[in-house]
Amino acid sequence: MSGEQSLAPRPHRPKSDKERKIGHRRVGEGGEITYKKIQTTTIMGSIQLGIQHTVGSLASKPRRDLLMMDFWELETISFPPEGSSMTPAHHYSEFKFKIYAPIAFRYFRDLFGIQPDDFMMSMCSAPLRELSNPGASGSIFYLTDDDEFIIKTVQHKEGEFLQKLLPGYYMNLNQNPRTLLPKFFGLYCYQCNSKNVRLVAMNNLLPSYVKMHLKYDLKGSTYKRKANKAERSKSSPTYKDLDFMEHHPNGLFLEAETYSALIKTIQRDCRVLESFKIMDYSLLVGIHNLDLAVKEKQEAAPKARSEGESDYEDAPEADQYMVQEREEQRTTALNRSRSINRQRLVAHSTAMESIQAESEPIDEEDDVPPGGIPARSEKGERLLLFIGIIDILQSYRLRKKLEHTWKSIIHDGDTVSVHRPSFYAQRFQDFMAKTVFKKIPSRKYTPSNIEGNTNTCFY
Amino acid sequence: MSGEQSLAPRPHRPKSDKERKIGHRRVGEGGEITYKKIQTTTIMGSIQLGIQHTVGSLASKPRRDLLMMDFWELETISFPPEGSSMTPAHHYSEFKFKIYAPIAFRYFRDLFGIQPDDFMMSMCSAPLRELSNPGASGSIFYLTDDDEFIIKTVQHKEGEFLQKLLPGYYMNLNQNPRTLLPKFFGLYCYQCNSKNVRLVAMNNLLPSYVKMHLKYDLKGSTYKRKANKAERSKSSPTYKDLDFMEHHPNGLFLEAETYSALIKTIQRDCRVLESFKIMDYSLLVGIHNLDLAVKEKQEAAPKARSEGESDYEDAPEADQYMVQEREEQRTTALNRSRSINRQRLVAHSTAMESIQAESEPIDEEDDVPPGGIPARSEKGERLLLFIGIIDILQSYRLRKKLEHTWKSIIHDGDTVSVHRPSFYAQRFQDFMAKTVFKKIPSRKYTPSNIEGNTNTCFY
Numbered sequence: 001m002s003g004e005q006s007l008a009p010r011p012h013r014p015k016s017d018k019e020r021k022i023g024h025r026r027v028g029e030g031g032e033i034t035y036k037k038i039q040t041t042t043i044m045g046s047i048q049l050g051i052q053h054t055v056g057s058l059a060s061k062p063r064r065d066l067l068m069m070d071f072w073e074l075e076t077i078s079f080p081p082e083g084s085s086m087t088p089a090h091h092y093s094e095f096k097f098k099i100y101a102p103i104a105f106r107y108f109r110d111l112f113g114i115q116p117d118d119f120m121m122s123m124c125s126a127p128l129r130e131l132s133n134p135g136a137s138g139s140i141f142y143l144t145d146d147d148e149f150i151i152k153t154v155q156h157k158e159g160e161f162l163q164k165l166l167p168g169y170y171m172n173l174n175q176n177p178r179t180l181l182p183k184f185f186g187l188y189c190y191q192c193n194s195k196n197v198r199l200v201a202m203n204n205l206l207p208s209y210v211k212m213h214l215k216y217d218l219k220g221s222t223y224k225r226k227a228n229k230a231e232r233s234k235s236s237p238t239y240k241d242l243d244f245m246e247h248h249p250n251g252l253f254l255e256a257e258t259y260s261a262l263i264k265t266i267q268r269d270c271r272v273l274e275s276f277k278i279m280d281y282s283l284l285v286g287i288h289n290l291d292l293a294v295k296e297k298q299e300a301a302p303k304a305r306s307e308g309e310s311d312y313e314d315a316p317e318a319d320q321y322m323v324q325e326r327e328e329q330r331t332t333a334l335n336r337s338r339s340i341n342r343q344r345l346v347a348h349s350t351a352m353e354s355i356q357a358e359s360e361p362i363d364e365e366d367d368v369p370p371g372g373i374p375a376r377s378e379k380g381e382r383l384l385l386f387i388g389i390i391d392i393l394q395s396y397r398l399r400k401k402l403e404h405t406w407k408s409i410i411h412d413g414d415t416v417s418v419h420r421p422s423f424y425a426q427r428f429q430d431f432m433a434k435t436v437f438k439k440i441p442s443r444k445y446t447p448s449n450i451e452g453n454t455n456t457c458f459y
Numbered sequence: 460m461s462g463e464q465s466l467a468p469r470p471h472r473p474k475s476d477k478e479r480k481i482g483h484r485r486v487g488e489g490g491e492i493t494y495k496k497i498q499t500t501t502i503m504g505s506i507q508l509g510i511q512h513t514v515g516s517l518a519s520k521p522r523r524d525l526l527m528m529d530f531w532e533l534e535t536i537s538f539p540p541e542g543s544s545m546t547p548a549h550h551y552s553e554f555k556f557k558i559y560a561p562i563a564f565r566y567f568r569d570l571f572g573i574q575p576d577d578f579m580m581s582m583c584s585a586p587l588r589e590l591s592n593p594g595a596s597g598s599i600f601y602l603t604d605d606d607e608f609i610i611k612t613v614q615h616k617e618g619e620f621l622q623k624l625l626p627g628y629y630m631n632l633n634q635n636p637r638t639l640l641p642k643f644f645g646l647y648c649y650q651c652n653s654k655n656v657r658l659v660a661m662n663n664l665l666p667s668y669v670k671m672h673l674k675y676d677l678k679g680s681t682y683k684r685k686a687n688k689a690e691r692s693k694s695s696p697t698y699k700d701l702d703f704m705e706h707h708p709n710g711l712f713l714e715a716e717t718y719s720a721l722i723k724t725i726q727r728d729c730r731v732l733e734s735f736k737i738m739d740y741s742l743l744v745g746i747h748n749l750d751l752a753v754k755e756k757q758e759a760a761p762k763a764r765s766e767g768e769s770d771y772e773d774a775p776e777a778d779q780y781m782v783q784e785r786e787e788q789r790t791t792a793l794n795r796s797r798s799i800n801r802q803r804l805v806a807h808s809t810a811m812e813s814i815q816a817e818s819e820p821i822d823e824e825d826d827v828p829p830g831g832i833p834a835r836s837e838k839g840e841r842l843l844l845f846i847g848i849i850d851i852l853q854s855y856r857l858r859k860k861l862e863h864t865w866k867s868i869i870h871d872g873d874t875v876s877v878h879r880p881s882f883y884a885q886r887f888q889d890f891m892a893k894t895v896f897k898k899i900p901s902r903k904y905t906p907s908n909i910e911g912n913t914n915t916c917f918y
Contacts, residue, residue: 065634065727067734068627167626168527174633175524268524275526 023138024153033130035140035153036195042092043197044128044142046079047151047190049090050097051201052124053077054186055116057086058106070103071166098189100159104166105186111173112183112203119185122148123201147208149185151201158393159198162187165276165393176268178261180283180389205284205388207371211293212236212286212386216244219282220424220431244285244436251438252287252383253376259439262373266432269389270425278392279424283432286386288372376440482597483612492589494599494612495654501551502656503587503601505538506610506649508549509556510660511583512536513645514575516545517565529562530625557648559618563625564645570632571642571662578644581607582660606667608644610660617852618657621646624735624852635727637720639742639848664743664847666830670752671695671745671845675703678741679883679890703744703895710897711746711842712835718898721832725891728848729884737851738883742891745845747831835899 020027024036033040054075076098083089109119126145142151154162162184172179186201206212215238219225225241232239239247254262266283273281372384479486483495492499513534535557542548568578585604601610613621621643631638645660665671674697678684684700691698698706713721725742732740831843 065730066630067731068630069734170630171525171527271524272526275528 021138025138025140033140035197038192038195038197040130040140042192043140043190044130045090046092046095046192047097047142047188047199048124048128049079049088049092050077050099050188050190051186052120053079053087053097054099054102055120055123058102059116061103063110066104066107066170068167070107071101071163071170073101073103075099075102093192096191098191100163100187100189101166104170105184107170108173108183109185111177112185114185119149122146143204147204149201150204151199154198154200154393156196156198159187159189159200161393162200168272168276172269172272176265176272178265179272180265180269180387181272182388182390182392200393203388205390206286206386210286210288210372210384210386211296213289213292214247214287215239216241216285216287217282217390218244218285218431218436219280220428241431248378248436250378251436252385253378253438253440254373256439256442258373258375259437262437263429263433266389266429270429273389273392274421274425277421278394279421280394281392281428282390283428283436284388284390285436288384288386289377290382290384292381480597484597484599492599494656497651497654497656499589499599501651502599502649503589504549505551505554505651506556506601506647506658507583507587508538508547508551509536509558509647509649510645511579512538512546512556513558513561514579514582517561518575520562522569523562525563525566525629527626529566530560530622530629532560532562534558534561552651555650557650559622559646559648560625563629564643566629567632567642568644570636571644573644578608581605602663606663608660609663610658613657613659613852615655615657618646618648618659620852621659627731627735631728631731635724635731637724638731639724639728639846640731641847641849641851659852662847664849665745665845669745669747669831669843669845670755672748672751673706673746674698675700675744675746676741676849677703677744677890677895678739679887700890707837707895709837710895711844712837712897712899713832715898715901717832717834718896721896722888722892725848725888729888732848732851733880733884736880737853738880739853740851740887741849742887742895743847743849744895747843747845748836749841749843751840 026034026037028034035043054077076096077087078084079087079090079092079095079097081090081092081094106116109116122144128142128144128151131141131143140153143149144151169181169184172181182205183203184200185203186199188199188201190197190199206215215236217238218241220241222241222245227237227239227243231237273279372386375383375385377383485493485496487493494502513536535555536546537543538546538549538551538554538556540549540551540553565575568575581603587601587603587610590600590602599612602608603610628640628643631640641664642662643659644662645658647658647660649656649658665674674695676697677700679700681700681704684702686696686698686702690696732738831845834842834844836842
């Protein structure tokens, strides 16, 4: 582990320098991106070779019950450039690829309904794309060409923590299949010149072919929970708790059953997170406004958007879970996804599942993208919500230590988002149950701005 | 843990002395039984108080998802003789009762379909009975008055091992609900005068109201696997591998589907046991011969049986899993069980489940006790098999050490039953699949001693 660097507090450097290096990620003078001084294109290509190999070799191992010991397994494959009896020749530097708990993650992929062939196709049939606006952590986010999966670099400690989490993660998936926790599809380590790049493969929570009219990263805290100017100037900013309360003073309205199922799911997820002393996670909420989408469609000729300037330092991690594409691309992607991957998308986009254990076929109306949770705005607009809990891998102790190092001012404990896990969990679920999501009042007491018949007004 | 005694090799003492003390169990001159020098009646009464308390207090804790941390939980309750705000007064010595993983075992009891009220009633509404013929280990076996549950004393190491096993045990129950592994309902420790008596609550594999015409403890080994004279002279001896091969040279015949399901279940169970390096477990097979039972019934007037002499030293552990009662008692028990507990018995007697995930209602013919696996003897007699895997708590290392201490002669590794776990598992399942259980040949090739239509000859 000689390549492992400790995450020390960053020295104060001029802004221009800051922008060029965050964590292990650097942008060179010519714009080329490196991570731990390895070219990102090399990392991308190498991990594709690694994933292709592991998924391929797993196919020959028959399905069997998952065992406790499968969680601790670690497989290492060498990839010499000239190739070997097991690996193809390649034009990257020699590297090793480590696969953590291969059988366990195969089991999880099965649970999530992802076929090995589909996983391999998504991961390896076309080059990965690196997201241009990384989060504050300096993690690199790769997206598969079909927008299905995200591969994110994680710290050594985060990778270790995920490994420890696996038995509990298994238990949660078994008991709480509607969970909103991230879907982990694999944990890998790319090793080159004694440098380690650890990677986790996850679901892409906000499908890029669905336009998110609003996006929120919510923690249930109010301290400093406001998107800054730079973030707000983006074409698709990720807002925070205070912004949400300003935009939706009465919250988002859900049918009574949907509301109860969603809140119950959040409570169960919070209990699991609390039991592992996990904190500082967020609920990512993407809002697709169906009525607005219809209007936008009618308003015709698609205009190219200019991307807002991104501010590395303050961009929330959540921002990475969505790729904002140009209107033209989006349409293409939508058509492709519609035709090929519709069922699959519904199967491993978490939002809709969180309210129904088995995905019901979604109405084939042309303007209703699959997988979102139907909701209403205060004004009665029809919404689709895409939600999930993110950033769960920084364990309590680690996080606390980092926060204490980074933060010079310690604010009133009650509103700072870093606090005891049980307090954090309670505040988080209270905020979601009382401030973010609201039950549509029963017909008797329907306010004028909500349509009368709650049983039929949802598509 | 000052009361913990190490299990050292026993010194050679005269036979009469040997018979009076095995492990921690002693029989006094007046016939009274003690365990670690505590009167067995005191232990029985105290653990009933303890179990009553824990099941009662659990009832007030709402059901929730099982968490990883629940496996490590330990609750301790003090029982002063004068009573306390939480515990009743009693006439035993002051004691503490420790409950291991209370929430986890509640979850398991739920999975096994055991209601809290039923568990409490079985455990606490009538005095426990101590089995008079203990196994070679010196464990004490208590049976609930309704024959539903067994409470067995376990060594410190065995209790620790069960705790470590719990996450894997959970995984197996979730993936392999037909499992033949023991059903663990609770792990407790009775603590008195710095002595610890650890106890595990399990299912009673061989219901006493069903007469077992033959009983086997099978390991897949042939070395010394023959019941000795003393065992054979009992009214209901537990035979071993070599005896089985002599009694059933062509094995026991199962319908093709039943055979496949059973062998598959055994393989899956063996894989779990192997993954935990567990060895030296047995398949307990109880055979109820339906045709013989009809004859016995017709032959009328029930005669009192004289119990065979029991030989402590050589009685296999398996022997404890069944209580042989007098004919009169059996009839009463059968009627009671029939009327009240029929569904429940089917639910947590393992045998039938091992071939069908959901218990189908069993034909209400008067002479067919519920829960057994239908089979045929070589002679075409209709049989019901009651089976389960037993003695899984002595982990590999512990067992090996004990065996090496106890055994003076090390026999050819291939046939001694103490061997590497993977070898043990393979030999075990091979023996069951090839020697013990046989597929009823399809109609074309039906031998004369098997009835023609295999689809209709099974009830």
